[in-house]
Amino acid sequence: MRRLTALIRKETRQILRDPSTFLIAFLQPLILLFIFGYGVNLDSNKIRIGLVVEDNTPDTASLVRAFTNSRFLEVRLGQDRREFEHDLVIGHIRGIVVIPQDFSIDMALQTGAVNLQVIADGAEPNIASFVQNYTFGVVQVWLQHEAEDRGQSAAALPIRVLPRFWYNAELKSRNFLVPGSIAIIMTLIGTMLTALVISREWERGTMESMMATPVTITQILLGKLIPYFVMGIGSMTLCTLVCTLVYDVPFRGTYPALLAATSVFLLAALGQGLLISSVAKDQFVASQIALMAAFLPALMLSGFIFEIHSMPRPIQLLTHVFAVRYFVTSLQTLFLTGNVWPLLIHCMAAMLVISMVFFALTTRKTKKRLDA
Amino acid sequence: MRTSAGRIFALIVKELLTMFRDPKGRVILIVPPIMQMVVFAFAATLEVKNISVVIYNQDTGSHGAEIVHRLAGSPAFTDITFVDRNEAIRPAIDQQKAIAAISIPQDFSRDIEAGRAARLQVILDGRRSNAAQIVNGYITTIITAYGNEIEAVRGTTQPSIRIDGRNWFNENLLYRWFTLPSLVGILAMMIALVVTSLSVARERELGTFDQLLVSPLMPLEILVGKTIPAVIIGIAEGLLIWTVAITAFGIPFKGSFLLLLFALFIFIMATVGTGLFISAISKTQQQAVLGTFIFMVPAVTLSGYTAPVENMPLWLQKVTYLNPLKYFLITLKGLFLKDMSFHDVWTNTWPLLIIGGLTMFLAGWFFTKRLE
Numbered sequence: 235m236r237r238l239t240a241l242i243r244k245e246t247r248q249i250l251r252d253p254s255t256f257l258i259a260f261l262q263p264l265i266l267l268f269i270f271g272y273g274v275n276l277d278s279n280k281i282r283i284g285l286v287v288e289d290n291t292p293d294t295a296s297l298v299r300a301f302t303n304s305r306f307l308e309v310r311l312g313q314d315r316r317e318f319e320h321d322l323v324i325g326h327i328r329g330i331v332v333i334p335q336d337f338s339i340d341m342a343l344q345t346g347a348v349n350l351q352v353i354a355d356g357a358e359p360n361i362a363s364f365v366q367n368y369t370f371g372v373v374q375v376w377l378q379h380e381a382e383d384r385g386q387s388a389a390a391l392p393i394r395v396l397p398r399f400w401y402n403a404e405l406k407s408r409n410f411l412v413p414g415s416i417a418i419i420m421t422l423i424g425t426m427l428t429a430l431v432i433s434r435e436w437e438r439g440t441m442e443s444m445m446a447t448p449v450t451i452t453q454i455l456l457g458k459l460i461p462y463f464v465m466g467i468g469s470m471t472l473c474t475l476v477c478t479l480v481y482d483v484p485f486r487g488t489y490p491a492l493l494a495a496t497s498v499f500l501l502a503a504l505g506q507g508l509l510i511s512s513v514a515k516d517q518f519v520a521s522q523i524a525l526m527a528a529f530l531p532a533l534m535l536s537g538f539i540f541e542i543h544s545m546p547r548p549i550q551l552l553t554h555v556f557a558v559r560y561f562v563t564s565l566q567t568l569f570l571t572g573n574v575w576p577l578l579i580h581c582m583a584a585m586l587v588i589s590m591v592f593f594a595l596t597t598r599k600t601k602k603r604l605d606a
Numbered sequence: 607m608r609t610s611a612g613r614i615f616a617l618i619v620k621e622l623l624t625m626f627r628d629p630k631g632r633v634i635l636i637v638p639p640i641m642q643m644v645v646f647a648f649a650a651t652l653e654v655k656n657i658s659v660v661i662y663n664q665d666t667g668s669h670g671a672e673i674v675h676r677l678a679g680s681p682a683f684t685d686i687t688f689v690d691r692n693e694a695i696r697p698a699i700d701q702q703k704a705i706a707a708i709s710i711p712q713d714f715s716r717d718i719e720a721g722r723a724a725r726l727q728v729i730l731d732g733r734r735s736n737a738a739q740i741v742n743g744y745i746t747t748i749i750t751a752y753g754n755e756i757e758a759v760r761g762t763t764q765p766s767i768r769i770d771g772r773n774w775f776n777e778n779l780l781y782r783w784f785t786l787p788s789l790v791g792i793l794a795m796m797i798a799l800v801v802t803s804l805s806v807a808r809e810r811e812l813g814t815f816d817q818l819l820v821s822p823l824m825p826l827e828i829l830v831g832k833t834i835p836a837v838i839i840g841i842a843e844g845l846l847i848w849t850v851a852i853t854a855f856g857i858p859f860k861g862s863f864l865l866l867l868f869a870l871f872i873f874i875m876a877t878v879g880t881g882l883f884i885s886a887i888s889k890t891q892q893q894a895v896l897g898t899f900i901f902m903v904p905a906v907t908l909s910g911y912t913a914p915v916e917n918m919p920l921w922l923q924k925v926t927y928l929n930p931l932k933y934f935l936i937t938l939k940g941l942f943l944k945d946m947s948f949h950d951v952w953t954n955t956w957p958l959l960i961i962g963g964l965t966m967f968l969a970g971w972f973f974t975k976r977l978e
Contacts, residue, residue, distance in 0.1 A: 254892070254893075254896070258896075262900075265900075266903065269903065269904050269907050269908065270907065272918060272919055272922050273904070273907045273908045273912075273913065273918055273922060274907060274912050274913045275913050275917040275918060276652070276735075276736040276913055276917065277735075277736075277917060278914065278916075278917055281916075282916070322774065323940065323944045323946060323950065324936075324940070324946075324950050324953070325936060328916075348767045348768060349767070349768050349769075349770050350767050350768070350769050350770065351769075351770045351772070352769055352770065352771045352772065353772050353773070353774050354771070354772070354773045354774070355773070355774065355775065356773035356774055356775040356776025356777060356778075356779055356783070356943070357775045357776055357783070357784060357939045357940075357943045357944060358784065358914060359652065359653070359773075359776060359779040359780070359781050359783070359784050360652045360736075360781075360914070361914055362773050362776075362779055363740060363743070363779060364739075366743075366769075366771045366773075367739070367740075367743040369769060369771075370743075370746075370747075370769060373767050373769060374750070377767065392718055392723065392724060392753040392756045392757060393718070393723070393724050393725075393726055393749055393750070393752065393753040393756075394723050394724065394725050394726065395726050395728055395745065395746050395749050395750075396725055396726065396727050396728065397728045397729075397730060397742045397745075397746075398727065398728065398729050398730065399730045399731075399732040399735060399738055399739075400699060400729055400730065400731060400732050401731070401732040401733055402732025402733060402735050403732065405732065405735045405738075405739065406735070407735055407736055409732075409735070410732075410733050410734060410735060430892060430895075434892070517891055517892055517895075518804070518808075518891055518895070521892075521895045522638070525638075525899075526638055526641070526642075530642065530645070534645060534646060534649045534650060535645070535649055539652075539912060539913075540649055540650050540651055540652065541651070541652070541654060541734065541737050543654075543655070543656045543657070543658070543705075544651050544652075544653050544654055544655040544656060544737075545648060545649050545651065546648050549645070549648050549649050563702065566733045566734075567700075567702075567733065570732065570733045571700055571733060574700045574701055576697070576701050577700065577701045577702065
C-alpha cells in the first residue's frame with residue numbers, strides 16, 4: 235500500500251509538471267467542444283432554394299407567399315429553372331421548386347393532376363431529404379389554409395398526424411451532439427493520452443528502472459491508472475459545465491449516475507490505453523493505433539452522428555466491441571431523458587465487461603521482463 | 607559537385623526509400639487508409655434504415671388495421687412491436703427499443719367514416735432528432751397517401767397537389783455517393799499530413815537531421831526534397847481511393863479526370879505546406895502528432911463532411927474559408943456527381959494556391975530561422 239501511494243504520488247507529480255498532459259486534458263476538451271458545438275449542426279434551419287414561378291396568378295402568389303414565409307426555407311424567386319441550374323451545381327442553392335405553367339388552371343378544374351416539381355441536390359443526401367420534406371409540409375399547410383378560406387374547414391384532411399418529439403422538443407441536434415462529443419473527448423483523454431505517455435516511458439527506458447524496484451506489476455499499473463482516472467473525472471466535470479452552461483443543453487439525469495457511467499467508461503478507456511502502450515512500446519506506433527482503434531471508432535461507430543441501426547449487420551456487431559458506443563448512449567440519455575435505469579445498467583455492465591477484458595490482456599502482456 | 611536539381615533528386619530518392627523500407631511505415635501508409643475507407647463507406651450514413659417502431663392500436667375498425675398493415679409493409683420499418691397499454695410506450699422510447707411510437711386512438715375509424723378529421727399521434731425519440739425527423743417524414747408520407755385514397759373513394763377529393771420529387775445527381779439519395787468522393791480528399795489529406803509532419807520531426811529526434819544539414823544541400827533544397835515525395839504519396843493515395851470508389855463501390859464519375867488531377871495536385875500542395883509548417887514548429891514526434899491532430903480534427907469537422915457548412919453560424923462559416931479541405935470537397939463532389947466545369951473547379955481551387963503558398967513560405971521561414 236505504501237508503495238502504491240508512492241507510485242501515485244510520482245505519477246501525479248509527473249502529470250503536474252508536464253505541461254503537455256495538462257493541455258491535452260483541459261485545453262483540448264474546450265477546443266473540441268467548441269468545434270463540435272458550433273461546427274456540427276444537422277439542423278438545416280434555413281435551406282436556400284430557388285422557386286420558379288412559371289404561372290403568375292393570385293393563386294400561385296399565395297403559394298409563393300407560403301414558401302417565402304416558411305421558417306425552414308430561404309427562397310429566391312425566378313421565372314425559368316435554367317436560372318437556377320448552375321446555382322444547384324455549385325451548391326449556392328440546395329433545391330429548385332417549380333410551380334408549372336398550368337398550375338392555376340389545373341387547380342381550378344380539379345383535374346387531379348396538379349404537379350409541383352421539386353428538384354433537390356442529391357450530392358447532399360441529408361439536405362436533399364429535408365428539402366423534400368419541407369416542401370411537402372409547406373404544400374400541405376397551404377392546401378389546408380386554402381380549403382379553410384373556402385369554408386371547408388377541418389374535414390379537409392381525413393387523417394391528421396400529430397408528431398411529438400420527446401426530450402428534445404425544439405429538435406436541436408446540438409442537444410444530442412454535444413453530449414455525444416464528450417464521449418469522444420473522454421476517449422482521447424483516456425486512451426490516447428495514456429497510450430502516448432506510457433509508451434514514452436518504454437521508449438525512454440524509464441519503465442526499466444521501475445522494473446528494477448520491488449513494486450509488483452499490478453502496483454505499477456494501478457499507480458498509472460489512478461492519477462489519470464482522477465484527471466479524467468476532472469475533465470469530465472469541465473465538459474459537463476461547458477455543456478450545460480455555455481450550450482444550454484439540459485441535464486435531466488442525476489450527477490451520481492453520471493459519475494458512475496463516467497467511471498466505468500474511464501476504466502475501459504484507460505485499460506485500452508494501457509494495452510496499446512504495452513503492445514506498441516513506441517510513441518509513433520502507439521499514436522497510430524490509438525487513432526485507429528480508439529478515436530475513429532469513437533467518431534464513426536459510436537452512434538454519435540451516424541445511426542448504428544442504419545449500418546449493415548456486421549458493422550453493427552462490431553460496434554459492441556467499443557465501450558464508447560455505450561457511453562454515447564448513456565450520456566445522451568442522462569442529459570436529455572433522465573435516469574433510465576434499465577438502459578443505463580445495461581450500458582454500464584457492457585462497459586465493465588470490456589474494461590475487464592482490457593485489464594486481463596494488459597496484465598498478461600506486461601511482464602516484468604525486458605525482452606518481451 | 608552535383609547540380610541543385612541533382613541534389614534534390616537524390617534527397618527525394620532517399621526519402622521514398624526510407625518510407626518504403628521501414629515495415630512500420632509501409633503498414634501505416636497502406637493499412638489504415640483501406641480500413642478507414644471500408645468502415646467509413648459502410649458506417650458513415652445519415653440514412654435511416656431498419657427502423658423500430660411501437661404501435662398502440664386502440665382502434666377496432668378497418669382503417670387502423672390498414673395503417674398498421676401499410677407500415678409493416680414498408681421496407682424501412684423492419685421491427686414493429688405492438689403494445690396494449692399507453693404506459694408501455696414510454697419505456698420503449700426511453701430504453702431506445704424503438705425510435706417512434708404510433709398511437710391510433712379508439713375512435714379513429716369511426717371519425718374517418720363520419721367524415722371527421724381523425725387524429726393519429728406519433729411520438730419520436732428527440733435524443734436522435736435528425737433520425738427522428740426523417741422517420742416522421744416516412745410515417746407522414748404513408749399516412750397522407752392513405753388519406754388521399756380515402757378521399758378518392760369518397761369522391762370528395764379536395765384540391766390536392768402531386769409533388770414530383772426528384773433528386774438530381776444522386777436520384778436515390780445514396781449516402782455512399784456522398785461519403786466516398788469526400789473520402790478521396792480526407793484520406794489523401796491524412797496521409798500527406800502524417801508523412802510530412804513526421805518526417806522532419808523524426809529526423810530531428812533521431813539526429814539524422816544534422817547529417818542532412820552538413821550535406822551540400824541548401825535549406826531550401828531540403829524543403830523541396832521533403833515536399834515532393836509527400837506530394838507523390840498524397841496524390842497516389844488519392845488516386846488509389848478514387849479507383850476503389852469507382853470500381854469496387856460503383857460510384858459514378860461524371861467529370862473530367864484531368865481536372866481531378868489538377869485540383870488534387872494543388873490540394874495536396876496546400877496540405878503538404880501545412881504539414882511542413884507543423885513539422886517546422888514542433889521539436890519532437892509527439893508534438894508533431896499532436897499538431898497534426900489539432901489541425902486535422904477541425905479540418906474534417908468544418909469541411910462540410912460531418913455536417914453542412916451552411917448550417918454553421920455565420921462567423922464560423924467565415925472561418926471555413928481557411929480550410930483547404932472545404933474547397934476540395936466541393937470540387938470532388940462536383941466532379942464525381944455533377945460534371946463540374948473548369949470555371950467552377952477553378953473557383954474552388956485558387957484559394958488552395960494561396961493557402962499552399964502561405965504555409966510553404968511560413969514553413970520555409972521557420973525552418974531556416976531554426977537552422978540559423
